[in-house]
Amino acid sequence: MIVTSxxxxxxxxxxxxxxxxxxxxxVNAAGLQGFASPDDKGEWSGFDVDICRAVAAxxxxxxxxxxxxxxxxxxxxxxxxxxxxxxxxxxxxWTMSRDTQLGIVFTGVNYxxxxxxxxxxxxxxxxxxxxxxxxxxxxxxxxxxxxxxxxFRANNLQFNPVVFEKQEEADAAYDSxxxxxxxxxxxxLYSIRLKLANPDEHVVLPxxxxxxxxxxxxxxxxxxxxxxxxxxxxxxxxxxxxxxxQANVDELKASSANPEVKxxxxxxGDFGKSIGLAPEWAANVIKAVGNYxxxxxxxxxxxxxxxxxxxxxxxxxxxxxxxxxxxR
Amino acid sequence: xxxxxxxxxxxxxAIYVRGTFVPPAPPPxxxxxxxxxxxxxxxxxxxxxxxxxxxxxxxxxxVPPMLDWLIFNAVWTGENREACLAPEGGKVGACWAFIxxxxxxxxxxxxxxxxxxxxxxxxxxxxxxxxxxxxxRVPFKRQNAVLMLTAFPVAAYFLLYGGLxxxxxxxxLWGGLLVTLVVAVTGIxxxxxxxxxxxxxxxxxxxxxxxxxxxxxxxxxxxxLITVLFMASVMLPLFLPSGVNFDKLLRALIGVxxxxxxxxxxxxxxxxxxxxKGQYEAAAAMGxxxxxxxxxxxxxxxxxxxxxxIVNSFISLFKDTSLVLIIGLFDVLGIIQLNxxxxxxxxxxxxxxxFIFAALVFWIFCFxxxxxxxxMERRLDTGHSRH
Numbered sequence: 001m002i003v004t005s006x007x008x009x010x011x012x013x014x015x016x017x018x019x020x021x022x023x024x025x026x027v028n029a030a031g032l033q034g035f036a037s038p039d040d041k042g043e044w045s046g047f048d049v050d051i052c053r054a055v056a057a058x059x060x061x062x063x064x065x066x067x068x069x070x071x072x073x074x075x076x077x078x079x080x081x082x083x084x085x086x087x088x089x090x091x092x093x094w095t096m097s098r099d100t101q102l103g104i105v106f107t108g109v110n111y112x113x114x115x116x117x118x119x120x121x122x123x124x125x126x127x128x129x130x131x132x133x134x135x136x137x138x139x140x141x142x143x144x145x146x147x148x149x150x151x152f153r154a155n156n157l158q159f160n161p162v163v164f165e166k167q168e169e170a171d172a173a174y175d176s177x178x179x180x181x182x183x184x185x186x187x188x189l190y191s192i193r194l195k196l197a198n199p200d201e202h203v204v205l206p207x208x209x210x211x212x213x214x215x216x217x218x219x220x221x222x223x224x225x226x227x228x229x230x231x232x233x234x235x236x237x238x239x240x241x242x243x244x245x246q247a248n249v250d251e252l253k254a255s256s257a258n259p260e261v262k263x264x265x266x267x268x269g270d271f272g273k274s275i276g277l278a279p280e281w282a283a284n285v286i287k288a289v290g291n292y293x294x295x296x297x298x299x300x301x302x303x304x305x306x307x308x309x310x311x312x313x314x315x316x317x318x319x320x321x322x323x324x325x326x327x328r
Numbered sequence: 329x330x331x332x333x334x335x336x337x338x339x340x341x342a343i344y345v346r347g348t349f350v351p352p353a354p355p356p357x358x359x360x361x362x363x364x365x366x367x368x369x370x371x372x373x374x375x376x377x378x379x380x381x382x383x384x385x386x387x388x389x390x391v392p393p394m395l396d397w398l399i400f401n402a403v404w405t406g407e408n409r410e411a412c413l414a415p416e417g418g419k420v421g422a423c424w425a426f427i428x429x430x431x432x433x434x435x436x437x438x439x440x441x442x443x444x445x446x447x448x449x450x451x452x453x454x455x456x457x458x459x460x461x462x463x464x465r466v467p468f469k470r471q472n473a474v475l476m477l478t479a480f481p482v483a484a485y486f487l488l489y490g491g492l493x494x495x496x497x498x499x500x501l502w503g504g505l506l507v508t509l510v511v512a513v514t515g516i517x518x519x520x521x522x523x524x525x526x527x528x529x530x531x532x533x534x535x536x537x538x539x540x541x542x543x544x545x546x547x548x549x550x551x552x553l554i555t556v557l558f559m560a561s562v563m564l565p566l567f568l569p570s571g572v573n574f575d576k577l578l579r580a581l582i583g584v585x586x587x588x589x590x591x592x593x594x595x596x597x598x599x600x601x602x603x604x605k606g607q608y609e610a611a612a613a614m615g616x617x618x619x620x621x622x623x624x625x626x627x628x629x630x631x632x633x634x635x636x637x638i639v640n641s642f643i644s645l646f647k648d649t650s651l652v653l654i655i656g657l658f659d660v661l662g663i664i665q666l667n668x669x670x671x672x673x674x675x676x677x678x679x680x681x682x683f684i685f686a687a688l689v690f691w692i693f694c695f696x697x698x699x700x701x702x703x704m705e706r707r708l709d710t711g712h713s714r715h
Contacts, residue, residue, distance in 0.1 A: 033674060041432075074558075078562050
């Protein structure tokens with residue numbers, strides 16, 4: 001069944017999307033702070049949601065031409081395989097098995113996540129390596145628990161895991177002082193910190209002990225559509241590198257002499273045409289959601305209550321690993 | 329009696345006859361009034377005294393902090409999470425500002441703001457149709473019921489979904505109380521007639537009808553609702569040709585209706601079995617056919633007996649609507665939980681506030697149904713029940 005539906009859906013997604021007039025985008029049904037959540041008006045917003053809007057802007061020059069399908073972790077890949085959605089932007093970790101066995105393909109990494117630690121400031125630790133002998137709250141049955149054991153063993157440290165079935169239980173236990181430290185994905189640590197009674201008494205430690213590259217995915221077998229989603233993200237990263245922002249994109253389009261900027265904004269070459277889009281596809285993306293850095297800061301960074309530092313997600317030229325192939 | 333009533337005793341007679349009744353003396357102060365009541369009900373035995381004192385202490389221990397949290401220390405207004413954070417060193421209660429900010433979503437989900445009047449109109453029509461139907465004194469019951477079962481669903485469909493000149497609002501945008509009520513009302517309205525037919529089918533002498541009913545009931549009673557919904561959302565798309573999208577809400581509605589019909593059928597079958605055989609025979613002796621005897625003799629009695637069971641099913645169906653969350657539809661509880669992920673409202677007291685509010689919404693509806701069913705039981709009581 002999976003095979004036939006994938007075969008059936010391999011028809012040009014771009015044509016389907018243009019025909020129906022919107023991009024159907026799968027997002028996190030449970031919501032994830034900063035990545036996908038409804039605002040007070042009920043509109044979806046977040047870092048993953050911006051990917052959906054960016055693709056809509058690239059195709060239609062209109063970021064509102066997107067419809068969201070909230071998906072649970074179990075539903076997400078089926079929904080993509082069956083053609084119910086065109087694009088999955090649901091904080092999914094890019095792994096080899098998912099990339100090869102599910103009939104889907106990841107187009108990039110919009111957020112480099114990884115498992116981290118949070119500890120009470122009163123412990124006086126500044127590194128996870130000083131956590132020897134500490135009790136650590138962790139959710140059971142997740143890779144988080146395994147990573148934790150591996151990392152402490154590899155570093156020859158003692159620790160005392162306090163395991164909980166549910167995330168909320170682990171949060172509450174940490175807040176009530178059952179454990180000295182808490183571990184989960186780094187992006188999660190920041191959002192949990194907001195729910196603690198006294199967030200200022202806790203500190204997120206610098207060590208990241210696992211790789212969780214989160215990115216958008218599309219169906220296998222439609223290279224054109226995969227390229228559009230891939231380059232929508234690359235356009236955002238390139239824009240940040242070139243200093244093109246939501247505010248100055250129109251101005252640069254009129255005045256910039258930088259050939260790289262001109263290629264990005266569709267003044268030079270026909271890069272849009274090569275993926276079936278209008279020449280100003282990338283300019284539309286930036287106008288809609290801003291460049292990568294702007295989207296990051298607005299949703300999860302300093303412009304949001306989460307205040308996540310750029311870290312790995314900073315540009316390669318600034319000490320991070322966000323790197324986009326050039327448009328040329 | 330006039331002699332007796334004559335004023336004063338006869339001075340020549342030694343016999344004294346009192347001319348008026350002695351007024352009854354008031355009962356002793358210890359058995360009337362609040363004191364008497366509490367002696368009878370609260371302090372009648374050492375064990376009762378202990379239980380009373382324990383309960384009072386328990387309430388004194390639990391209620392004031394609860395009221396502090398819910399009302400006195402609660403945050404009632406605010407723009408974002410900052411308002412709901414505890415002041416330096418202080419305490420903060422519930423974050424009702426969160427409920428206020430998300431109230432539109434709790435009622436309508438993500439239904440477009442400028443189209444929400446359509447939902448309001450459906451709600452007004454629903455109440456206007458239901459209230460006269462629920463009050464026994466109001467006439468035109470039959471016409472009203474026919475309207476509610478034919479015209480109202482059509483009107484509600486076009487108003488809520490769109491068509492006939494109204495812009496279409498996809499069901500993916502519906503949410504909150506709207507989804508809860510659409511699923512619950514559809515399930516309730518569809519499950520009762522379906523359940524009656526299935527119950528009759530299961531007791532039928534026609535083998536095929538009986539077999540089909542038994543298989544249907546046992547299948548749907550044998551699988552959990554969560555499985556039904558999960559199959560409908562995850563498996564169904566794989567069986568359908570690509571591009572054919574079967575509306576998620578419709579899938580949930582069908583699943584919930586069939587599921588609750590199976591339970592309803594068994595409840596009603598209990599009522600049918602409670603009717604003495606003499607009633608069936610009497611109906612036959614009157615020359616009534618099968619459908620006539622069911623409609624006029626058996627079902628009115630059977631349904632009356634099982635009102636508590638039927639309402640029980642309705643209430644559990646109402647609460648089960650929260651399970652639509654697993655297929656990505658957001659009922660009251662779902663939309664509140666989803667909004668916990670809004671970083672602008674991420675505060676320690678927000679989840680508790682949200683859950684309490686959701687519980688309150690469910691309680692109001694379920695308690696209402698429960699009270700109405702008790703009222704109907706009393707009204708339809710014709711003296712068969714044992715008191």
